[in-house]
Amino acid sequence: MAASPHTVSSRLLTGWVGGCVWYLERRALQESPHTFMHLFRSVSKQWITFQHLTFLRRMYVTQLNRSLNQQVKRKPEPVSSPFLEKTPLGQAKAEICEMRPLPPPSLPLPRKPNEKELLELESASIIDSSLDAEKETKEEKHWKEMKLHLDDLPGILARLSKIKLTALVVSTTSAGFVLAPGPFDWPCFLLTSLGTGLASCAANSINQFFEVPFDSNMNRTKNRPLVRGQISPLLAVTFATCCAVPGVALLTWGVNPLTGALGVFNIFLYTCCYTPLKRISIANTWVGAVVGAVPPVMGWTAATGSLDAGAFLLGGILYSWQFPHFNALSWGLREDYSRGGYCMMSVTHPALCRRVALRHCLALIGLSAAAPALHVTTWTFPVISLPINLYISYLGFRFYRDADRKSSRKLFFCSLWHLPLLLLLMLTCKRPPGASGAGGEPRS
Amino acid sequence: ALLCAAAAEGRAMAALRPARRALLPPLCRAFAGPSYQLASERAAERRDAASGRVSGFCPPRISCHDWIGPPDKHSNLRPIHFYVPENESPLEQKLRKLRQETQEWNQQFWANQNLTFRKEKEEFIHSRLKAKGLELRAGSGQKATLDAEEMADFYKEFLSKNFLKHMYYNRDWYKRNFAITFFMGKVALERVWNKLRPKPKTTST
Numbered sequence: 001m002a003a004s005p006h007t008v009s010s011r012l013l014t015g016w017v018g019g020c021v022w023y024l025e026r027r028a029l030q031e032s033p034h035t036f037m038h039l040f041r042s043v044s045k046q047w048i049t050f051q052h053l054t055f056l057r058r059m060y061v062t063q064l065n066r067s068l069n070q071q072v073k074r075k076p077e078p079v080s081s082p083f084l085e086k087t088p089l090g091q092a093k094a095e096i097c098e099m100r101p102l103p104p105p106s107l108p109l110p111r112k113p114n115e116k117e118l119l120e121l122e123s124a125s126i127i128d129s130s131l132d133a134e135k136e137t138k139e140e141k142h143w144k145e146m147k148l149h150l151d152d153l154p155g156i157l158a159r160l161s162k163i164k165l166t167a168l169v170v171s172t173t174s175a176g177f178v179l180a181p182g183p184f185d186w187p188c189f190l191l192t193s194l195g196t197g198l199a200s201c202a203a204n205s206i207n208q209f210f211e212v213p214f215d216s217n218m219n220r221t222k223n224r225p226l227v228r229g230q231i232s233p234l235l236a237v238t239f240a241t242c243c244a245v246p247g248v249a250l251l252t253w254g255v256n257p258l259t260g261a262l263g264v265f266n267i268f269l270y271t272c273c274y275t276p277l278k279r280i281s282i283a284n285t286w287v288g289a290v291v292g293a294v295p296p297v298m299g300w301t302a303a304t305g306s307l308d309a310g311a312f313l314l315g316g317i318l319y320s321w322q323f324p325h326f327n328a329l330s331w332g333l334r335e336d337y338s339r340g341g342y343c344m345m346s347v348t349h350p351a352l353c354r355r356v357a358l359r360h361c362l363a364l365i366g367l368s369a370a371a372p373a374l375h376v377t378t379w380t381f382p383v384i385s386l387p388i389n390l391y392i393s394y395l396g397f398r399f400y401r402d403a404d405r406k407s408s409r410k411l412f413f414c415s416l417w418h419l420p421l422l423l424l425l426m427l428t429c430k431r432p433p434g435a436s437g438a439g440g441e442p443r444s
Numbered sequence: 445a446l447l448c449a450a451a452a453e454g455r456a457m458a459a460l461r462p463a464r465r466a467l468l469p470p471l472c473r474a475f476a477g478p479s480y481q482l483a484s485e486r487a488a489e490r491r492d493a494a495s496g497r498v499s500g501f502c503p504p505r506i507s508c509h510d511w512i513g514p515p516d517k518h519s520n521l522r523p524i525h526f527y528v529p530e531n532e533s534p535l536e537q538k539l540r541k542l543r544q545e546t547q548e549w550n551q552q553f554w555a556n557q558n559l560t561f562r563k564e565k566e567e568f569i570h571s572r573l574k575a576k577g578l579e580l581r582a583g584s585g586q587k588a589t590l591d592a593e594e595m596a597d598f599y600k601e602f603l604s605k606n607f608l609k610h611m612y613y614n615r616d617w618y619k620r621n622f623a624i625t626f627f628m629g630k631v632a633l634e635r636v637w638n639k640l641r642p643k644p645k646t647t648s649t
Contacts, residue, residue: 142514143501146524209625213550213617217520217558229512229522233621234628279614334592338599339561341610347599405592 146229156225160208160236161201161243169200169295175423176299176314179376179430185303191254192302196295198247199263205240206271209233214279218336251302259302266294282345282352289322310376317367317422323360324396325415327353331399331408354400357411361396364422365389371426381429385422392418501525519554523547535634539627546620553613561602568598 148156173196177189208215208226212233215221225231244267252260270291277284293315300311330337330346331353337344345353368385371377395414399407503511503525511525524547526540569590 140501143503143511143525144513145503145507146510146512147507210618210621212621213521213554216515216522217554222515222520227522229510229524232628233625234632237625276614276618279610332592334596334599338603339558341557341603341606341613343603343607347596347603350596350600403593 144229146232148231148235152230156230157239160205160225160231160239162204162208163201166197166200166204170197172292172318172423173295173299173302175427176296176311177303178299178427179296179314180300180303180310181375181431181433182303188255188302191250192259192299195247195251195255195259195263196298198243198250199267200295202240202244202247203267203270205236205243206267207275209236209240210271210275214340214342217340251298255302256305258305258307259298262294262298262301266291266298269294278342278344280343282343282348284343285323285326285345285356288326289319292322293319309374313367313371313374313376317364318419320360320363320367321415321419321422324357324392324399324411325419327357328399328408328412328415332405350403354403358393358396358400361389361393365393368422371429372431375431377426377429377431381426384429385425388418388421503527516551516555518558519551520558521547521550521554523551533631533634535627536631539624539631542620542627543624546624549620550617557606564602565595565598568595 170193174189174193177192178184208224211221212226215224216227221227226233226236248260248263248267251263269287274284274287274291277287296314296318297307297311300314301307304311327345330344334344334347336342337347345356365386368389369382371381372379392411392414395407395411399411401407501511501513508527508529510527513523513525515522524543526544528540529536532540572590572594
């Protein structure tokens with residue numbers, strides 16, 4: 001089951017990268033970590049378990065042959081394990097067991113004499129145990145040492161902080177910044193982006209810290225660093241603190257206190273309200289929508305220093321967008337939510353789920369029309385955004401009426417491209433400074 | 445070493461185990477968690493699939509770290525094999541015991557949860573199909589299932605039925621998670637402190 005995320009931030013991630021993967025095939029998402037793990041193993045320090053595998057395979061010694069000629073008699077039934085996948089299976093005849101084409105060079109020579117000793121000890125082994133041995137080996141080589149390697153750390157932290165989702169959040173903040181009136185200030189822009197990025201990393205890390213057993217039980221989230229034990233909870237919390245403190249400090253003192261306060265508020269809302277609420281009440285979806293709406297507001301306040309109507313408009317657009325996006329997504333995850341104990345509208349109030357999605361699709365049309373009225377954009381904007389807004393509303397209506405997987409998927413995928421396109425159109429139709437409202441030229 | 449043998453008792457690994465036992469020095473006992481201790485051997489036996497799986501895994505002797513295994517097939521949680529250092533301080537022991545206990549508690553909850561879900565789902569499908577007058581297996585031999593919309597009733601019912609159970613679980617999980625992290629912090633500070641403080645003078649004759 002493509003257990004895609006249910007957190008707002010994760011939803012946005014799904015909206016982009018994750019969503020595309022979900023579309024391609026769930027298996028792809030599941031298999032790629034395995035493939036990566038094979039590669040990883042082949043160049044990593046897992047030679048200890050590799051040794052187990054190798055000498056256990058050598059236990060296939062025939063009764064006739066007391067001498068240790070490393071002869072392997074393979075069982076007819078294919079023993080499928082990721083390690084052996086690379087070699088052709090199903091060969092019933094004995095074959096010389098040679099070191100598998102996984103890192104022969106990395107095997108330290110001193111090990112070899114040891115293996116010979118092992119083999120001498122094992123010479124009396126019974127073949128029957130070989131199948132059990134294979135099974136156990138297969139299982140054992142999945143055991144990993146919980147040792148943190150520094151060169152893995154950046155990758156692990158990137159996954160912990162949901163870096164791609166953070167990038168999306170930062171881009172909505174940037175959109176808010178650019179759309180705000182006033183001269184464009186590069187240093188402020190960069191500080192805002194960086195501060196928001198750090199705050200988002202912190203919030204995502206804490207979210208993962210809270211949700212380890214739940215993430216383990218859902219397909220999409222089961223490869224997260226804390227679930228896999230690649231990092232300790234202490235380190236996750238420390239990392240979150242090390243992101244939150246500089247991030248908020250940067251926003252408060254580098255930009256303005258209002259933006260800093262919004263950053264803190266959003267972190268709090270996401271980690272302490274939304275995350276626990278997911279398991280308590282369906283209200284989590286509305287809270288999550290607010291979490292998604294705050295970053296562009298932060299961008300606006302960073303540029304202007306105040307919360308004016310334009311900020312709320314942008315926030316409103318992001319807020320409304322969350323519903324068709326998430327509700328459509330959650331429609332396909334009902335089984336996982338039910339099993340995992342997540343309170344989502346799609347499970348408990350399916351009709352409400354669809355109604356809300358449709359309602360907010362229509363709200364997007366209204367908000368787009370309000371944009372020029374609030375002097376955020378020119379009047380060109382509602383005109384050129386009408387087609388895409390009508391289209392998503394149409395899909396929302398289909399979802400409302402049909403209530404099936406097909407319509408939910410269509411709505412979800414539409415939301416993926418709808419938002420960036422809408423923001424792009426807004427940017428091109430930004431109200432030029434000092435221009436009058438009547439159909440001004442789009443700013444390039 | 446005996447403990448590893450105890451762990452593998454239930455398995456037909458007689459040929460394998462003694463050899464490995466000979467190879468892995470008694471330090472292997474250092475890696476033993478409660479499920480391997482002789483004292484709770486019987487406890488390990490009464491663990492059924494739902495509550496815990498006794499893995500025969502023994503980490504290599506040169507390792508000084510915990511080891512984490514593949515996801516359990518019932519609970520989807522990854523078991524951790526805790527490393528017991530020789531000079532484990534009381535605080536470290538407390539942390540390890542807390543983690544071990546939490547692991548078992550989590551394992552039990554989720555294995556039970558998932559198994560219950562699976563079972564009730566089967567029952568629901570069965571009863572619905574019967575109500576529809578269909579067999580569980582169609583003529584072609586393919587297993588008849590309900591589509592997502594029909595299953596929705598089940599999902600809703602299951603969720604509300606288990607709501608209170610989840611509330612208690614959530615509360616306990618948050619408490620445990622915080623406690624573990626807090627103790628990890630304390631242990632880390634203790635280790636740093638031990639490294640930095642002046643070594644106590646050992647009287648040498």
